[in-house]
Amino acid sequence: MNKTVLPLALLMLVLGGAAIALSQRPWAPRADVVQPIPFSHRVHAGVNQIPCQYCHADAGRSSEPGIPAVARCVGCHGDGIAGGGIQPVTRPWTDDTPAAFEIQWNRVYTLPDFVRFTHRPHIHAGVQCQSCHGPVQTMDRVAPAIEINMGFCVDCHTEKKATLDCVNCHH
Amino acid sequence: MSTVAIISSFADDTQCANAIEQLRAAQVGDFNTFSPIPSHRIERAIGRSKSPVRWIVLAGGILGVLAGLAITIGTTYEWRLNAGGKPLLSWPPFIVICFELMVLLGGIFGFLGVMMLSGVPTTEMEPGYDGRFGEDRFGIVVRCDEAEAARIELVLKESGAEEVVREGA
């Protein structure tokens, strides 16, 4: 009896455990991201002490931190490039379209489609970028230092007495 | 002095029980019976106390209730969510869970208890075991000194054993 059943039970236990464990972290960030340009956060944020929001300027006003425009790089590294983009009603429409020049950065941090994360309130609440993204200023190539899963969010929210309403992130 | 095992078999449990009483009267303690059915006569004859498995089951039941309370209350407070305006601690549902867990653990404990106390699973057989005892014969196996053997065989024969065999143990 035990000779046959015990291993079986153990196997099932292991498989079940694995299944559950996996289900815990389907959104593990990817450590393998290689960027099209060998940009070093260490040099910029670390050595030269450039504040994060100098480049990721939207973090404070949008859900997205924003990837700095090429012009931002060129601003320091060389002359700007002419161009423009779509313009909101506060500045009327113009027909000229920008050159279709693309740098395709790869995401390091991804969130599932059913999570509505917004940077704005976190910046406003004075949360350090590093507290979620790790010591970026020490990394040449950014790799995720922290696995951002729901537990991570919830712990911080509990600690900071922030909202714990499910719908705020899931809607 | 070497000990021997005297294997006797009986047609029904009345004789068997009777034989056991005779043995006990004859101050023979070290014996073991086999029977195809659980027989109260035999049990009474041997006259042991009630099986302690009761207490194991009780323990399991209590543990179950406690586990139920722990899980329900614990998880409720792990994240206090409002569902339909009902209070966080909604006792009636919790009772259901507690009850189920009580039965569950009680049962499991009981089963394991029996296995443990009655020494199954096991691979080696008691001396003197015989397939017939599972079928339709009641058997008594007495382990005793060679010297004692004759006397005991007599007792067994007198109390109606169909056959009595002596084996060197």
Added chain:
Amino acid sequence: MAAAPKISAEPSYRDIDRSVLRVMEPAGLAYWAWIGFCFTLVAIAAALWARQIYTGLGVTGLRQPVMWAIYITNFVFWVGIAHSGTLISAILFLFRTKWRTAVYRAAETMTIFAVATAGLFPLIHLGRVWFFYWLLPYPNERSLQPDFRSPLVWDAFAVSTYLTISALFWTMGLIPDIANAREAASGWRKKFYTVLAMGWQGTDRQWRHYSMAYLLMAGLATPLVLSVHSVVSWDFAMAINPGWHSTIFAPYFVAGAIFSGVAMVITLLIPMRRLLGIEDLLTEWHFDNLAKVVLLTSLVVSYAYITEAFMTWYAGDPIEQMTFHMRYFGPWGWMYWVMVLCNCVMPLLLFSPRIRVNLRALWIVTIFVNIGMWFERFVIIAGSLTANFEPSQWAGYRPSITEIMITVGSFAWFVGLFSLFSRFLPIISMTELKEGIVWLRKALKMDRATAA
């Protein structure tokens, strides 16, 4: 197998053993063909389920507002079937009922497989079955847990507990018998039974703990069997829907469960005793008693139907009344009346002792009962949903081929497992039969008398 030699009217222990054990001798081709047939159907059902998981529940006939239909009906039906086993093996054990011994093993086996079948349906009906484990509490980094206020969680606990406990109870009963089989068998079977018997020898020490534990298990199983179907009934009674929200559901469902369960036992045993040649162990006397249980529970169920109707009328809630009006006279009214015919009228035949022992007639009655009880669940579950609070959302429901084939598959699954069991493990408890051998002898005498 060859026709069973009649055993003497004064059977000995050995006679019992022999006639039970010869059932377990190697089976013929017909048997394996039957098994193959059953599991082919199961395979088809499994394939359709896989497709359903892949494409979504749209492959079923489910719709607004009928969100539950055949799957849940099957769930309740099978859980109901399960109940007779525990009733016979535990409750009747506590009452020391004489005729129980010959039938309880079969009934209990049926319970196990019925629960195993029932347990599949809550999974099959899930929209995202791969997350089914969210219904159980387990530590997780999200600190999310099930809501113990939800009857579905009670279900999860009740049904799994029920499965475990009856499995243990059943195993306990089997051990001494398997020990017997061990002695009789040879070849690989001997090894097989040796392992299963776990070295049981029937010493006084073993019997002492065994009988005590068996008693206690029976004591635990008894309230459990009542609780399980009450919980199942609360899946509906706890909801506010007209036609569901009723306080009598728990006793009503339990009675129905035992009703259908015992009927199913009869339905299975009558052909089985013939096929396995154990007519001498399962005598008319046994069926007579089983039939009485069916009759009794049938009356209880009929009473429940009447009470339900009366309370609806007396409470005077127009919405509830409309739903019941739809149940009786709506487009699905015929189902209700079929149900009444099967569950209330047909069983009345069992008042006649002659029919109770006329196995062919009895068998037909119980078949009707099975059908009727399936319809009862369907009428309550799907039927009530069609006539809900919001008239603009009323609609009918038509099952899809997927649902039908999965239902068929579940029957095949159940029967297949039972057939497998019947040839590999003692389908009748030799030990208990020996204990109550006097009653068996009485029964045989009666049989022979009527035969002559």
Added chain:
Amino acid sequence: MREGLPISRRSFIKLAATAGAAAALPGCEPAARKLIPYVVPDENVVPGVPSFFATTCSECPAGCGAVARIREGRVIKLEGNPADPIGQGALCARGQAALQGLYNPDRLAHPQVRGDDGALRTVSWDEAEKMLGDRLAAASKAGKDRVAFFGSPQGPTFRKIALAFLGVYGSSRATFYEAINQEPARVAAKTLFGRRDLPIYRIDQAEALISFGADFLETWQSPVELARQYSLFRTPQKRRGALTIGRSTYVGPRLSMTASKCDDWIATAPGAQADVAWSVLNVLVKQRWISPNSGFDLAALSNAVANFDPAATSARTGVPVETITRLGETFGKADGALAIAGTDDSSAHLAAMILNAVTGNFGKTIMFLAGSPAEETSTPDEVDAAVDAMRGGEIDAAFIAGANPVFTMPVSARMAEALQKVPFVVWAGGVPDETAAMASLILPAHHPLEAWRDTAPRAGIRGLGQPVMQPVFDSKPVGDILLAAAGRSSSAKPPWATTAAAVKAEWLALASKADGAGPEDFWVNVRREGGLFEEQHLSALKLDTSPFKAPVPAAAQMELSVYAYPHIFLYDGRGADKPWLQELPEPVAQIVWDSWAEMHPETARKLGVAQDDVIEIKTEHGAIEAPVLVASTVRPGVIAVPLGQGHRAYGRYAKDVGTNAWLILAAGATCAGATARATGKTRRLVSPLGKSDMMGRSIVEAMSIEQLARGVIPKNEAEEVTGPFEMYTPWKYPGHKWGMTIDVNACTGCSACVTACYAENNIPWVGKEGVDNGRIMSWIRIERYFPEAKAAAQAPLLYLAPMLCQQCGHAPCEPVCPVFASYHTDEGLNGQIYNRCVGTRYCENNCPYKVRRFNWFVPEWPAPLNLQLNPDVTVRGAGVMEKCTFCVQRIQFGELNAKTEDRELRDGEIVTACQQACPTRAITFGDSNDPASAMMRRREDHELRNYRALEELNTQPAITYLRNLYREKGKA
């Protein structure tokens, strides 16, 4: 796709595609993996933050202003432009659905040339334009007027461009065609006032309203504006001491949605409305209920209406005499009355206009404005002339844009034949339609939302339509195509090179109108405002009372006649390619994805047909086949068929759906004598609606204005509840507690809210079969119930009200969910967490309102429709439950704004999609913890009308409805 990217069409479509892919597999695939930065940042575009463009809606001639919400360069939602005096911030369902025209997957992607074998060959723009130029040049060489332009009116500037284009090719054959035009009204105006422009109406200034077949809440003239006015007209207010609501009467063959919101529906045969109208006038004249200074010569009038003695009219039309006299009385005695007509014969229009005139209501409830813009639409005669010219072979090249004459023109016009006679037909547009099928060169044109345009719907209002996003396909503005073609020719060039230039030039010319501001500021301003909206001035009226021809009473009504009316959502057929509109149940018939022959049970019995039997309806013009809908919502002897379906082309969503009722009509007519016979076939009419009988349950409640005046609340048949009985201490909602107040009396059933919800919340459509299988996904629906026959006198003609998640305080759906996927938020919302849902569907079983929706399959948005998806809302996958969230994403957005600006949330700052869309402002959303909020005040102001759906269940809904109001029948 919630990241910055350059607004170059190529890349954003590519990215949008990845986003779409991700969206289609929620929980299986994270959002786009690539992040593409701008080359040069635009400080006004913040990825993840919406920007707004003012523009105009061009789905119908009403010309409402619109505001487009843009995310990452994609327009994701259209809403009304608050600055625009017509729509005043609201858009109808058709306007909301314009997005699906823009993103329609069947839009023409490249220019195509039809070979001799009839097969289409894709060509480059250069090739296409060269071909166009050559053929036009050839045509113009052949002589004068060999080139024709045939299209829909697309604004004054476009008109100029078209004319300039023709001028270059020595032609003047410009035709601007609207299938549904106001010709009869113009003719009437001409007769009476010697002018052809249309008056504007002020229903809200009236006390009595008679509509002679004008569906002013649905398709007639300017529905959004008129619906708004009508809701004010129906709002209870003290008139001469008594609390009343405006009294409205609808005279026509079908109980349309408009009719159903009136006090009385006088069922006449189609075409008999004029008779009734004149008869009412007759009553007024007889009774001298005439304003002294109306300027009419009574004698002349009485002669004119001599033939319309109520008795005579009654004999002809079957309308009871007392009904007519009562109409006359209420109209004549009312302080401010309005009669409008929507029939195809100008006679009714004339009568209506005279009714308004003699009662001195001109300048009050109806007015002509000074300086009305030039008439945009060609008269039927002009259209006929153009078609005849084509048929006569006088045209060598025809350019067709924006109109679908082959579909909408009556058989008698023989348009198809005419086009075959034209050697070279160019078609420019979006989804290739029946007309495109006849063209030898078809060109992809910009959707109005991608192009520059302007509108001049009426005096003092100019709408400026600016593009709101880069083109989705490889298309060009029609204007640019014309100008380019003109530019190729050797002869005189048009003044502008592009539409953009043309529009700007035209508008700069208006700069003087703007006080002070220089041209550039003006240009900036009008683009911000979405147009130029000026004071409107009444124009002096020269009433021509010279004895107009005394109208002749129509012949006695026909045995059986067919009445074809524009479908509220599909209009003349242009809506049929938009799945949202196809899946909206027509408010009265509640049928989707089909057309139907609506007939009275009596008629059905006579014809020996039953529901769903396909019948053939034959008129002298043609025959169609449609399934029967048996309902008492039409007059016996009349078969009502909606227009707009039955396309044979026009994309996957329109093709072969229903039947084309234009085929059985005479030019400009809406009805005809007909015969009908069963074909033996049947086709199931599909509707999401179950029962039409409320069974006395408190779902949509109504009370009579008399009860309201007396201050008594109607007893509901459902059990009376004297307040909730609580077992447990109620939960506290310290912060906000969101709630809604819905005025059922204001709700017209127009379903704008439903469409807005589809757009805002990424709700998939399921198609005809899906609806039939009970899988419609709409989060908000319009409940339609018929009053019980016995109670008809004490009920509105129809119960219509929006039903959405009631966000119950004691939500039955919540405690039954085993995994907390359905739970209650700290702000009183009934939250539904898609990614937690395991799909037991228990919640929907336990929802008394049946407003939860289950995803039976993985939803699909054929590209590029997926570009419309709202990035702020999760796309739900198969196996999860979903439902109305009170637009929690908007709540979230508002709260974050307040928080990051360190201030309190302002009342009215958060507006749900349905609330925003509602033309009659029937929906108010707000915080129930704030007694000062508009939402709570609305409840208190109408306390007597408060009710909650199925209140006896004590689910404590967050939504409070205000009872519908009706006037007890048989009371003045």
